[in-house]
Amino acid sequence: MRRQAKWLLALVILLFLVPAQAHHGWVGGETIEIEGTITQVRLGNPHGEVQLDVDGETWTVEVGQPWRNERAGLAEGDLAEGVELRVSGEHAGERLLKAEQLWIGEERYVLYPGRI
Structure with a gap:
């Protein structure tokens, strides 16, 4: 019974971590370059x-946290x-x-040195 509880806890933790990583991490899309105002x-x-x-289309660009932009x-x-x-x-x-x-x-300005 105790072993099952540990596995269940591990599974619950994993289920919460995966969406957080997908939101905050990169998911393997292509690297592109855009220019605009x-x-x-x-x-x-x-x-x-x-x-x-x-070119007349609105793009959302996520930049770093305040400390990362400053760095x-x-x-x-x-x-x-x-x-x-x-x-x-x-x-x-x-x-x-x-x-x-x-x-x-x-x-x-390099925001994420490890990514380039």
């Missing part, structure tokens, strides 16, 4: 998001409405990109 910004936890106008060298105001942005990252859904690195002008 920022139209909306929401920075904060669990990660920031910018809306990017790419990459982004300063307050770098990700703002009207800024031209080039982004490379994981294509995670219809017009959704998880940013791994981005460029503002010629300046490159």
Whole structure:
């Protein structure tokens, strides 16, 4: 009976961990690069998001948490409405990109060094 309870507990824990990893991790989509103008910004936890106008289509770009953006060298105001942005990252859904690195002008910012 005790062994069954341990297996059941392990299974329950596993069931909770898999969706969390799928949400926060990369799921093996292709790496793409897009370029456009920022139209909306929401920075904060669990990660920031910018809306990017790419040839008339709105893309959602997930950027890092505030500490990760700062560590990459982004300063307050770098990700703002009207800024031209080039982004490379994981294509995670219809017009959704998880940013791994981005460029503002010629300046490159690496958000996830282990991914590139």
